[in-house]
Amino acid sequence: xxxSLVALAALAVAGVASAQSxxxxxxxxxxxxxxxxxxxxxLNGATFLNPFYLNKGSVKxxxxxxxxxxxxxxxxxxRGTEDLGGGxxxxxxxxxxxxxxxGSEGVATFARRSTVSLSGGFGEIRLGRxxxxxxxxxxxxxxxxxxxxxxxxxxxANGGFGGFGSPAxxxxxFTNVGTSNYxxxxxxxxxxxxxxxxxxxxxxxxxxxxxxxxxxGLATPDVANSQRQGRYxxxxxxxxxxxxxxxxxxxxSTVGDQFYVGTTTKVNTLNLGASYDFGPVKLFxxxxxxxxxxxxxxxxxxxxxxxxxxxxxxxxxxxxxxxGLIRASYSSVKxxxxxxxxxxxxxxxxPKANKLAxxxxxxxxxxxxxxxxxxxxxxxxxxxxxxxxxxxxTTGGFTPxxxxxxxxxxxxxx
Numbered sequence: 001x002x003x004s005l006v007a008l009a010a011l012a013v014a015g016v017a018s019a020q021s022x023x024x025x026x027x028x029x030x031x032x033x034x035x036x037x038x039x040x041x042x043l044n045g046a047t048f049l050n051p052f053y054l055n056k057g058s059v060k061x062x063x064x065x066x067x068x069x070x071x072x073x074x075x076x077x078x079r080g081t082e083d084l085g086g087g088x089x090x091x092x093x094x095x096x097x098x099x100x101x102x103g104s105e106g107v108a109t110f111a112r113r114s115t116v117s118l119s120g121g122f123g124e125i126r127l128g129r130x131x132x133x134x135x136x137x138x139x140x141x142x143x144x145x146x147x148x149x150x151x152x153x154x155x156x157a158n159g160g161f162g163g164f165g166s167p168a169x170x171x172x173x174f175t176n177v178g179t180s181n182y183x184x185x186x187x188x189x190x191x192x193x194x195x196x197x198x199x200x201x202x203x204x205x206x207x208x209x210x211x212x213x214x215x216x217g218l219a220t221p222d223v224a225n226s227q228r229q230g231r232y233x234x235x236x237x238x239x240x241x242x243x244x245x246x247x248x249x250x251x252x253s254t255v256g257d258q259f260y261v262g263t264t265t266k267v268n269t270l271n272l273g274a275s276y277d278f279g280p281v282k283l284f285x286x287x288x289x290x291x292x293x294x295x296x297x298x299x300x301x302x303x304x305x306x307x308x309x310x311x312x313x314x315x316x317x318x319x320x321x322x323x324g325l326i327r328a329s330y331s332s333v334k335x336x337x338x339x340x341x342x343x344x345x346x347x348x349x350x351p352k353a354n355k356l357a358x359x360x361x362x363x364x365x366x367x368x369x370x371x372x373x374x375x376x377x378x379x380x381x382x383x384x385x386x387x388x389x390x391x392x393x394t395t396g397g398f399t400p401x402x403x404x405x406x407x408x409x410x411x412x413x414x
Contacts, residue, residue, distance in 0.1 A: 023080035025414075029100050032070035032371075032409025034149065036389020037062040040398035059398055061390040066101045070148035070407035071361065071371045074098045075112055088120045097175055111175035112184070124192040133203055133236035134251035134269045135183045141245075141273035141284045143316040143327040149375040149387040149405035150357035153331040154271070154288045154312040156385055157353075158182055161290055161310050162267030164229050164255040178230065181207065181253040182269075185232040199241035207232035209254065220259045228257045228264060243277035255292075262297030284316035284329070306338035324362040327373075331355045335383065351383035359407075367413045377403040 042056040068074045077095035084090055095112040099105040115128035138158070144150030163180045177186050185207040193202045209231035214220045220227065231254040238247025249271055256265035271288040292308040316329035334352040341347060359373030375387045379400045384392050387405035394400065 021080065021082040023078065025076075025078055027076040027098070028072045028074050028411065028413045029098075030069050030072050030074045030409060030411040031100055032067050032148070032407040033064070034067040034070060034388070034405065034407045034409075035062070035064040036149070036387060036403070036405040038386050038390055038392045038403045039401050040393045041401045042397050043399050044397055056397065058401075059393045059396075061393055063389045065389075067407070067409075068099055068101045070373065070409045071369065071411040072145070072413065073112070073147060074100050076107060077112070086120075088118065091117045091119065093117075105174060109174045109177075111177050115190075119192075121194060123194045124190075126188075126190040126192065128188065129177065129184055129186045130188055130190060130205070132181060132183065132185050132232065132251055133205055133234040134249045134271055136236055137247055137249050137271045137273035137286055138288075140247070141275055141286045141316070142314065143284055143318050143329050144357060144359065144373065148359075148373050148407045150327065150329065150359055150373045150407075151387075152286075152314045152316075152329055152357075153333045153353060153355045153377070153385060154286060154314055156355075157310055157312060157333040157335075158269065158288070158290055161292060162253050162255050162269075164225070164253075181230070181232040181251075181255075182267075185253075186230075188232065199239050200237070201240065201247075202235065202237035204235040205232065205251075217259070222260055224258050225256055227259050228254045230254065234269075243279075244274075245276075246272075246274040248272050264295045265292070266295065267292050280319070282318045284314065284318075286312075286314040288312045288314075306340070309336035309338065310334070311336070323364075324360055326358075326360055328358045329356075331357075333383075333385070349381040351379070351381045353377055353379045353383040353385045355385075355387075369411045371407065371409055371411065373407045375405055379403070 037060055039058055039060045041058045044053060045055060046053045075095055076098050079093045081089050081091045093113050093115045094110045096107045096110050097105055097112050113130055115126050115130050117124050117126040138155040139146040142152045146152065146155045159182050162182055165179055187210055188205050188207040190203055190205040209228050211227050232251065234251025236247055236249035252266055252268045254264060254266050257263065267290055269290040271286060273286040275282060275284045290310040294305050296304050310333060312331065312333035314329060314331040319326040332354040334350060336350050339347055355375060355377045357373060357375035359371060361369050361371045363369045377385050377387055379385060382399065384400040386403040389405060392400035
């Protein structure tokens, strides 16, 4: 009898625990047949010094593959919440990227997100690896959600604008979490406003560089990027009510430093995004400006390296059609190298590019969809942005020009 009472008590305790906490397995498996083509051209011609120059025409690098994440990023994740009482809750979120086309990446790395948090009436405090505030505007206000060949150029260009390249590349095909703070940042503390503010929302985030500091400073090893590289600070604030959603974000990522030279290199990003759902159509837009700058403790006599600016804009639209959705976007970016004027020499034109993407999604159910996307990038003045796939051929006098691509795939979420 006593054993029965003990068993019943244990079951009752287990029932209370299960009622107060939950763990969810979730994921996306997205596969596509994708093709990419990057064309470079020889823009040179005969000159006075070389009157017999023979133009080489164009050269194309192309590839067709079974890819993943053309519509939604393939992933496998675990998330859970425990009700602590009094309005408090503890949560965790572990999300791994998966490459379902070859199975080479999975739960060996939770590089998409790995956080633990505490939430309540005060909002949420979140610790770990997470999206940066500035990237949210790129993906939320992109009709293609920064996935596949349709990804807007603001995201593509900024992804390579602030790389910092250390620590060394990860083993195998595992996602390298230490080369950029543009999409996600590691070692972060984040705070999110509570959701009951009449449509206003916001977050701030700080990411530790996790570098060793020395006292006195002269004990610091004479090695580049040993003090502040990898640090991130940013925030995003917006308003969403009814059909309107608008948000402003700012972030600063330290991408390099040299203690004895006295320099710190940062990429500062400011963007504004908005969307409005009219019903028959939903419009999207974004303006972005990023600056790669070097701060000098002692400014060089010649003035140091000029800042490099990257500006861009995006216009997009989605149109519901029965069980489907038409998506389209136009994006453009320009690099301003801030080159000084040189006597008797024309200033080299700044690189720029634009992109047009259009696609269709057909929902077979709430979890399964078929999709198709085509896109084209036009580069000018040495810009070399692609829709994905192989890089441009730039040797032998060739200059990057156009990049085209397509995705035809299926997405299943669970």
